[in-house]
Amino acid sequence: MTTIEEVKRRAEADAKTFGYYLNPDPNFLQGLLEGLKRNEERYGYPSCPCRLASGNLDYDRDIICPCDYRDPDVAQFGACYCGLYVRKDVYEHKTELAPVPERRPAEKQMRSYQSVSTEVEAKAATAPEREELVQITVGKKKLWYCKQCGYVVFREDPPYICPVCKAKRELFAEIKTKVDFFG
Amino acid sequence: MNISKVAGTNNKHKVLVYALSTCVWCKMTKQYLKDNNVEYEYVDVDLCSEEEKNQIRKHIQDKGAPLGYPTTIIDDQKVITGFRKDLLKEALEL
Incomplete structure (x- = not known):
């Protein structure tokens, strides 16, 4: 089973590699790490704690942390959607951390709801x-x-x-x- | 659907929060309402059945709002997406 320490180590290593920082608020960070751990346990992969996952890897691939939207969100808003990865000025409290609007396309979000995902599947088969x-x-x-x-x-x-x-x-x-x- | 109710002295408005059990912004929204003694109800959408998730999706989309969490619905009319303290404060007259 994944431990919180492992989840944290992974996030730290990724932040270091790409020049990001982790959320400077210890409680905020702990909450996110616990959410990632929980998602890894129930879905088998650490999907974003702040997004509803479908549990189907093919549909959730873009929201597995670090998600596909992190880079543009950190550049534009100073943080990713959930607030795990932040920019240096946010980490140093020079810029306040504010809620980040959802960048994930609506049609991808819809796939987390079953009746819709069946329709999407049917469409994908013919497209x-x-x-x-x-x-x-x-x-x-x-x-x-x-x-x-x-x-x-x-x-x-x-x-x-x-x-x-x-x-x-x-x-x-x-x-x-x-x-x-x-x- | 498992709707949890949190008691509060401020019950001027009917407040419903659609949240995710793992989301920190959702936790902050719940905490903000609690700190301001606002009576509210919440549903952790990720813990719901597929059928319930769809009902919730319909409810949010029928209000013309995007599918993000937390979604706070006030008096079944006004919808606030995300932990927007400024908007919550204004809508709940805090």
């Missing part, structure tokens, strides 16, 4: 596969590379620090891609 591909490319995600070590990442904004060589965000540059059908 052409390419739809998912289109969605990925029309997003705001870009390719970024670390000018110091060459690490490449595909996300909206570059990370706060390079997870490999610890270079600062400023050292990341966008990789411009162009598709030319005529060779």
Whole structure:
């Protein structure tokens, strides 16, 4: 069984790797870690304690901590949706921690409710596969590379620090891609 | 549905909180209401049956609100999504 210490160690390691901090309020942090532990026990994976999970891994993948929405939320609001990961200025109490609006698309949230998820499943079975591909490319995600070590990442904004060589965000540059059908 | 009732001296409004048992923002909302002696009811949605979860989803969406937790419904009219102390204070006249 996972212990609170393990959950905490994991979160600390991830925060360190990506240049984030954990919630500075010990009670707040403890509550979140307990929530993550509880979700890991009942669903088999640590889904976000502040979101209703479906219990189906395929539907919950985007809200397994650290969730897909953490990076843009910390950049824009100073914290992720549940408040586990925060930006340096929030950690140092220079900026107040405020509730973060939900960024997860409504249609994904709906999959946590059974009657809806059955409909979604039926739709997915008939929908052409390419739809998912289109969605990925029309997003705001870009390719970024670390000018110091060459690490490449595909996300909206570059990370706060390079997870490999610890270079600062400023050292990341966008990789411009162009598709030319005529060779 | 397992609706828990928390007694309080301030019962001017009927307050219902849809919460998650693991969510800290939900706990803060419950605590804020308690600290202000507001009488309220709450449901921990993650502990409900699938059928109940759907009823709750319908209730929230029928009010035109997004599906986030905590969702506080005041007098079955006004909906506040998230732990918005400012909005709770105003709506509950605290």
